[in-house]
Amino acid sequence: MVAITFIAADGTDQPIDAEEGLSLMESAVGNGIEVIEAQCGGNAYCGTCRVYIDPAWRAVTGDVTEVEVAMIEVSGDMTPGVRLSCQITVTPSLEGLIVRTPMSQS
């Protein structure tokens, strides 16, 4: 298990134990992070699993990948560190990761 903390838009934090090998989105949904809608089930085609990676962690999670660009652009969300959580795989290197979530995905 990998310890990850989600911080909601109102500042409350929700620590979860994420399963290695799953996506960050799947781990969030499985642990009841309700703001992660993931309408398309993890295919980078709805933009409703957006998270903001804490600046200290961006080098580890990496930049927005090519498959994410279209839906992030379409969402109009320009927040620094924005990623689609369905495209981030949980690995031991993410132990202690901090991500913020938007108020809503729409």
Add this chain to the structure above:
Amino acid sequence: MSATASVCPAHQGRDDRKSAQIAAANLAPQEGARVVGAFASVREILRSTQVRQAGASADQADLSKPGEISFFFLDGDLHRKRRAAVAGLFAPKTIVTRHQAVMDRTMDEIIAKLRSRGSAPLDELSWQMAVDVAADIIGLTDSDSSENLANRVKAVLDLSMGRSDSWLGKALLTAKIMIRVGAFWKHDLSPAVEARRKHPKNDVISHLVKENYSKKGMIMECLSYGGAGMMTTREFIVMCAWHLFDDPALLERFLTGGEDDQFAILEEILRLDPVVSLLHRRAAAPVEGSAGVMMQEGEVAALSIRDANTDEATTGPCPYELDPDRAKRMKAVGAYMSFGDGPHRCPGAQVALHETRIFLDRLFRLPGIRLVCEPTIIWNRQIQGYELRGAVVACDPA
């Protein structure tokens, strides 16, 4: 082929599916294809970068001319780029800010028509909704009337789904298709293309114009959207209405619940009665999954959406029972595999769910609304899916 779910002890094995019998009797995977039905395996195959579209029409597509075929048949980078170019048309924000207005306007017309006539065939009403919404996304908005557009699209799609085994039959079918496609080009697509050459808009045809698609390419792309978006949604709306007419408690919940609950009901109906039953994929290279090699190079798999949607490993117990709380409980996507998965997953899924919700919410609030004739369920061999015909709804006159 049919899934073998255990009998549910708590509910005497209730089976709420309406299309299971006809599917079991008619489903015909492509010859030589191996049927795969476990949810996890279906998902892994659909998400693999090693698989390609397969099945009757995919095998006929000439991949050396990507500008002349729909992106439905493409794979890899080119496919991703073409999808990305129109992604905005299907985004949740676009549905709220643009498509919802089209859905509301069309529903106003449908309600007015039904109230003035007193009764109407349900699939005619659902077809109007499906066509209007898809036409706006595609950019087919310069036809003489939306009713004529709907009839011409239907004429082409009905024939292209037809089949004849004799040489004369085939020749006649081809000639008829050409005539109908010609009418569609002349009255619908060509005026839309001309209008967009002068004033580009945000729709599929504007994109095709910008990218210099050939006439053939444009026709193929628009008709693919027609088949993928219009025919499927027509059946989905009627299937949902049939379930709701049949189950007063479910209808009550639909009418009193919030939008999220309404979507949960619709998705659960689609899980049980998926419009698309089979997806075919060919392995271009061995497909590795979490449990080892899943497909050998060259192998074709027929992925059974019906089996995947009722796989107890992801649905939990009583997989044939209509339970709108299931997906949330199981932390699953509500429609399960009904919109496919992976790079080809249906881009119009949320559009279809929204238009169906709006259609049914308005229809079932009409005074005196009733189903005066149940639909007959028939099987479309070409698309390997059910069609619901002959349902008639009536309401109190205006």
